[in-house]
Amino acid sequence: MIRKLLKKIPSPFGRPAHRRTTPAIIPPSQHALQRRQISRNAVTVVERLQQAGYQAFAVGGCVRDLLLEMDPKDYDVATSATPEQVRATFRNCRLIGRRFKLAHVYFGREIIEVATFRAGHADDDEGDLGREQSLQSESGRLLRDNVYGTLEQDAQRRDFTINALYYDVCTGNIHDYANGLQDIRNARVRLIGDPVQRYQEDPVRMLRAVRFAAKLDFEIEPHSAAPIAELAELLYDIPAARLFDEVLKLLLNGQGERTFDLLLEYDLFAPLFPDTDDAIEDNPGYTLKLVRQALRNTDDRIHQGRPVTPAFLFAALLWPALPQRTRELEEQGIPLIPAQQQATHELLAEQCRHTAIPKRFSIPLREIWDMQPRLERRNGRRADQMLEHPRFRAAYDFLLLREEAGEDTGGLGQWWTRYQDVGADERRRMIQQLSSRDPAGKRGRPRRKRKPQGGSDN
Incomplete structure (x- = not known):
């Protein structure tokens, strides 16, 4: 049923987010994010990686939230260094993950997660540090996505434009490959690339679109929203354990009621x-x-x-x-x-x-x-x-x-x-x-009469 449904949906469904091979470099004078707002430990990680000769940036949700004057839940760093190179740079580092290794750098209770630049599944042959090739299911879902890549490839692999902003703590510049800063200013959630293809690669992106829209009080950009209801059945193929984790993120983010209404609107609740x-x-x-x-x-x-x-x-x-x-x-x-x-x-x-x-x-x-x-x-x-x-x-x-x-x-x-x-x-x-x-002490439940012992009713 799902495979037949996918064949009927035109691709592209709508206008994809604009892609750039070179970023818009936004200087400190044109944005409100300042180095002092970033976690001191995240700044330390970025600086030491850059001093070791690698590219490194604060990236993703922390940059997005700080631009919106919100407190980030955690801080992520993206780098050209491999996990082994990150571990060699930091003694307080551990590598985690089997499908794709990540480096966790520990500063007491705070953990800075460091990820190596990755390439999208369409860029397998271009990755300078390519490892295992990506695999896809018949419905288009990515089963493996373990390819190291460049900064440009990493930006295009990310799901939403608002999560594809790279902040250089040393220069104060923001590297924007997909007009993410403009989408933040316009309060909209927009996919990078063709919506149908990106949702087929990972149907959980539909839930993430709803979560960000509710959490940030944004609207889902029309072309990104258009195919969601028709592709909602793809979620039936997602492991139930993963969906439990997603439900917690959806409904325990302080905007659960708004999230619930969006899930109903896009047929994602069923x-x-x-x-x-x-x-x-x-x-x-x-x-x-x-x-x-x-x-x-x-x-x-x-x-x-x-x-x-x-x-x-x-x-x-x-x-x-x-x-x-x-x-x-x-x-x-x-x-x-x-x-x-x-x-x-x-x-x-x-x-x-x-x-x-x-x-x-x-x-x-x-x-x-x-x-x-x-x-x-x-x-x-x-x-x-x-x-x-x-x-x-x-x-x-x-x-x-x-x-x-x-x-x-x-x-x-x-x-x-x-x-x-x-x-x-x-x-x-x-x-x-x-x-x-109520002699029985039970609301609305009358006491059962006992039958007489011995004899007969005659």
Whole structure:
């Protein structure tokens, strides 16, 4: 299906980004980036590599973010030196990676990542330091891209123009091969090269385009945006573990709600969360409200510097797909809690085929879900036992989230909010009042009558 789809899409789909074999050299007087803004350790790495006779630049996201007056998450350096040459230059260096070696230069807790210039797959025969040739799948995806190259080739191999800016800390010049500085000024995300070909080489670039647009409050340039919806199915071929890492970057960057809306707009959400996408079609009001509220809460916590856990967010993303599975099992005669546990197992197994969720997150996710029906059972000592459960707070917050999305729980969230705030005597009264309304202590579940022992009804 995907291969047939690719043949129908014209290439080029739209106007590619302008390519240069020589860069525009932008002097310090024409941009706002200053050497003192760069990490001192990154400056040290660039200077020492240049003193050793190699080309070296600060590159990529750190240059982009500083030009936007944002704090870079980390600093990357691109150089003409091979990884072995970088290691020979720095005693505090380790080489990592098997497909393509990178050098990590350690300065206490800060790591400066140093990458050798690479050539694109179309430039294999031109690379001065070519190693293994690139390989592509039938759909056009790059399976191996391990070719050293020149600075010019490295710039054209990068995905977006805004990530292809090279800053020379010694001269203050920015080397711009693809009008990246202009795209930053115009607030747009634009691919370098033909969009269809670049997305076929690596479909994750579609997710990266959305992530940068949301994070930077940019628009995806029309020619770069045009083929995304039609090529979205290519994501089904991407390993589930890699997509999990991408989802974390997408939804835990402080702009999760905006990212979610863009994923829906470009049909990229379904390959990541197919069951939730089905739930959006079946019950859009509830599902969209719950997911957006969860993402909004996560964004707020990130902006406040408070911790967030992927387990809670994934619990919210997948929860709308759970009730239908649970009801189907209940209709087969399975009690509520076992039915939900079996539905949870099936849903997570299916999800992990698309976006692999590690056990360190799937286990607490299961516990949050398992506690939802148990929050209804409050008679006797059960309520106090629930308060002592290590996942109670997460389960309680999740209950409130469900109510915010419009789910009717019969005032369960309000009850638990009050129960946590009052003293021991008031808690006993609350349990007694609950038992007087419902002898079984279960909301909406009448006590089963026992059949008389012995004799007959006649």
